[in-house]
Amino acid sequence: MSKSTIGVIGLGVMGSSLSLNIAEKGFALSVYNRTEQGEAHVLSDFLKRTDESMNIKGFTELKNFVDSLERPRKILIMIKAGNAIDGVIEAMLPFLSEGDILIDGGNSHYLATNRRVTYLKNEKINFVGCGVSGGEEGARRGPSIMPGGTKDSYAKIAPVLEAIAAKDNHGKTCCTYVGEEGSGHFIKMVHNGIEYAEMQLLAEIYALLSVTKTNDDIAQIFSEWNKTDISSYLLEITIDILQKKENGESVLDTILDKAGNKGTGSWSTKAAFDLGAINTMMSSSVFARYISSFKDQRKQLSKKLKKGPSHEVTVDTSVLKNAYRFARVVNHHQGFELMKLASKEFHWHLNLSEIARIWTNGCIIRSEFMETSINIFKHNDNYIEDATILELLMSSEEAIKKSISYSLSNRVAFDAFWSAYNYWIAITTERLPANLIQAQRDYFGAHTYQKVNDPEGQFFHTKWY
Numbered sequence: 001m002s003k004s005t006i007g008v009i010g011l012g013v014m015g016s017s018l019s020l021n022i023a024e025k026g027f028a029l030s031v032y033n034r035t036e037q038g039e040a041h042v043l044s045d046f047l048k049r050t051d052e053s054m055n056i057k058g059f060t061e062l063k064n065f066v067d068s069l070e071r072p073r074k075i076l077i078m079i080k081a082g083n084a085i086d087g088v089i090e091a092m093l094p095f096l097s098e099g100d101i102l103i104d105g106g107n108s109h110y111l112a113t114n115r116r117v118t119y120l121k122n123e124k125i126n127f128v129g130c131g132v133s134g135g136e137e138g139a140r141r142g143p144s145i146m147p148g149g150t151k152d153s154y155a156k157i158a159p160v161l162e163a164i165a166a167k168d169n170h171g172k173t174c175c176t177y178v179g180e181e182g183s184g185h186f187i188k189m190v191h192n193g194i195e196y197a198e199m200q201l202l203a204e205i206y207a208l209l210s211v212t213k214t215n216d217d218i219a220q221i222f223s224e225w226n227k228t229d230i231s232s233y234l235l236e237i238t239i240d241i242l243q244k245k246e247n248g249e250s251v252l253d254t255i256l257d258k259a260g261n262k263g264t265g266s267w268s269t270k271a272a273f274d275l276g277a278i279n280t281m282m283s284s285s286v287f288a289r290y291i292s293s294f295k296d297q298r299k300q301l302s303k304k305l306k307k308g309p310s311h312e313v314t315v316d317t318s319v320l321k322n323a324y325r326f327a328r329v330v331n332h333h334q335g336f337e338l339m340k341l342a343s344k345e346f347h348w349h350l351n352l353s354e355i356a357r358i359w360t361n362g363c364i365i366r367s368e369f370m371e372t373s374i375n376i377f378k379h380n381d382n383y384i385e386d387a388t389i390l391e392l393l394m395s396s397e398e399a400i401k402k403s404i405s406y407s408l409s410n411r412v413a414f415d416a417f418w419s420a421y422n423y424w425i426a427i428t429t430e431r432l433p434a435n436l437i438q439a440q441r442d443y444f445g446a447h448t449y450q451k452v453n454d455p456e457g458q459f460f461h462t463k464w465y
């Protein structure tokens, strides 16, 4: 029996879509799905979706699946992140051979990926932590793919991954070698963090505009915006969502206002804390989701609130648009700075321009601004170093101030915009009140402080009492 080029484990939404994508590109493919835990039908259901032109073999026995692959084996694991990954690795290990390559295509934590890389290296197996973005449709038609691991492993899996990925504006594949260890999963995590803040900014604008406008009105405004430099996939789908009706009723209006999450946003925030990076926009967006989940409490308190006279203030949407542009720049800036710090810490040598490039298509945060970002990182170390971006931020300051004041007048929670503006104020302020923090630390804990105008940077302690 001829051997397959690659195998996929897990035929859930993402696994099955990627499998069809791989098979459609002409690769001989083996797929495996477990039969336990109510999944006896999964493999046969998947095979019904394939056609005769596809060279696919299905398995429910891991050993047979592994044996069906050409060596070195290339196995894409598409199962839920967490302990299940370790479980499937352990179950497969006895059947694997030196040099085989396991690719984890889920949203695994980068530290778990680092650990698996080291563990499997001892077993002489290569482990590739691979970010995949684009949801079901992306996986099927062309996702953005972010593989980390050794360069040698990448060279062996590249023909398949590069063939199934989306294409950028110049026809190049939206898949690139990211770096060693968990770097692929790290950048996918940051991608999701940026995604959280991009979504939250749109949600806050929707909340503000909803005070005086219908969903259709807002869709109209967003459609105009989407024809300009601030166009993005997330803006595009938001327009569709605002317009969607069932039985004459807006679907959006029927959706309970409790936002879920699967953890990557809070992972990005925790990573920023660990690395000393500033990511106030991602964290405020995570907290906005958490606050939304306290629905009962919100409901009770909102009833207790004394309703004063209405303070509705009509919003100038061109001002809001400038504020949105400003906040998106800060969001991307914080996300890319986070990747830069991680790159330094872990010696990953991340290429930010190339990361921006593979995020211009296939992924959830693809946008016109991501296109611009490719060039910015070819010439600068960060967004703010770019003269055009700096000018944009400076000239949008009035707009963001005004938009925040609209939110106050209308009593609309606007934390992501606040975070963007506060960051900008602080990062452009020469003297912050951190001198007082240092004095307080020294007062109660003798933590010492440095002095202004002391080139030596020595540490002093004062007897405060």
Ligand code: 6PG
Pocket: 107, 132, 133, 134, 135, 191, 192, 195, 260, 261, 262, 263, 264, 265, 363, 364
């Ligand atoms: C993507 C998405 C994808 C998924 C997230 C959503 O890039 O395709 O980011 O990974 O939609 O898991 O995360 P939450 O459930 O936390 O919003």
